[in-house]
Amino acid sequence: MQFYYDEKMPLRILDEGEFWKHQESEHTVVIRQLVKNLEPAFVTSLEKWELALKKTQGLFVRYIEAVARSGKHVSPSLLREIKSLVEFALHQSEQFVKLLNQLEAESNAIKTNPTAKTVVDHIRRESEYFMGITEALLSKGML
Numbered sequence: 001m002q003f004y005y006d007e008k009m010p011l012r013i014l015d016e017g018e019f020w021k022h023q024e025s026e027h028t029v030v031i032r033q034l035v036k037n038l039e040p041a042f043v044t045s046l047e048k049w050e051l052a053l054k055k056t057q058g059l060f061v062r063y064i065e066a067v068a069r070s071g072k073h074v075s076p077s078l079l080r081e082i083k084s085l086v087e088f089a090l091h092q093s094e095q096f097v098k099l100l101n102q103l104e105a106e107s108n109a110i111k112t113n114p115t116a117k118t119v120v121d122h123i124r125r126e127s128e129y130f131m132g133i134t135e136a137l138l139s140k141g142m143l
Contacts, residue, residue, distance in 0.1 A: 021056045
């Protein structure tokens with residue numbers, strides 16, 4: 001992600017968050033569909049994660065709409081709310097990665113399926129990418 005959006009930066013950050021939460025939500029479905037013999041506890045956990053990630057994606061959409069309505073001036077209070085959402089999304093992705101690690105460590109269905117292991121590794125790297133850009137934005141004070 002580029003860092004030269006100036007007054008459009010809050011919208012760009014929100015767009016990025018919306019995209020990655022959509023991706024993570026879809027990834028829960030990919031794992032469940034790919035690993036047909038996945039242990040029921042992990043299936044349930046992934047289903048709950050799908051709903052939670054969709055909810056966060058919806059929050060990003062709501063804030064995108066709020067920023068678009070605000071015109072060229074985004075209020076300090078709206079910026080604080082956006083920062084809080086971005087921090088929450090970062091923490092959520094960290095927890096999602098922990099689940100992916102747990103899947104690889106504890107699921108026999110994934111351990112015995114090289115394709116599933118490769119897919120879970122890829123999904124983890126994508127979430128880690130989102131975490132990296134989010135941490136960079138927050139550390140640079142972009143919000």
